[in-house]
Amino acid sequence: MARKPTLSPSKITTYLACPVKYRWTYVDDRGKWYLRSKSYYSFGSTLHRVLERFHDTGDAGVNTTEEVMAAYEESWIDAGYASAEELAEAYGEGREILERHVQQATAQPRESKTIFVERQFRHDMGEFALLGRVDRVDEYPDGTLEIVDYKSGRESVEVEDVATDIAMACYQLLLRHKFPGVPIRARIIALRTGHSAAASMTDEEAADFEQTILQLGREILSEEYHELTPVFKPLCLHCDFLPLCRKHPEFAEL
Ligand code: SF4
Incomplete structure (x- = not known):
């Protein structure tokens, strides 16, 4: 039997x-030859890996600042940096981010407890399955489950940013299905400053969003990708696939 197609917030x-x-x-194999390493992905992946170990209650070896720094060194990914200077600067920033995070997390007894780190959730939407990998889920004494998402490139975050983020809405939908009746909230932490904001969907908003994802999913999965004409936009200037799109006879760069 053919495997059910999957969609994720990234897709x-x-x-x-x-x-x-x-x-x-995701569709045409030729794209993979054009992908280039990005320093911000390397930086984000490194920090996520260390924070996963710090918050994982099953990983007893990463609790203090010293242990976090040792995990940071072990997890560091070099790929994508333009120069040794850029890499050294990022490495220093990462140290500061992690030191502050550990300090904030250990300054006072936590009200919540972490129940999942880097956990994938899946929900069968009929024509496809919705998948989402969450950085962390904390449980509060009143039973609320809070999804925590780390943003390694951000310095600030507003409630509106959380409320309008598709990934955060997908994660809420996934947890709502996994834990029916349990209050679910989503929080983004801007790792560069430690600032955070949280939002949650009402039942009505969640139902509307589920319908939107269903319709969008149908559109994504039925698109005739080989017939699409690439259209130039600001995003193209930073896109790895620009050389591929330039080969299309109707692609006009402004
Ligand atoms: S149209 Fe632009 S953004 Fe889209 S794939 Fe091509 S270069 Fe990238």
């Missing part, structure tokens, strides 16, 4: 940003 946001980019990333 959905890629499609919304540019369907042609979705083609080169």
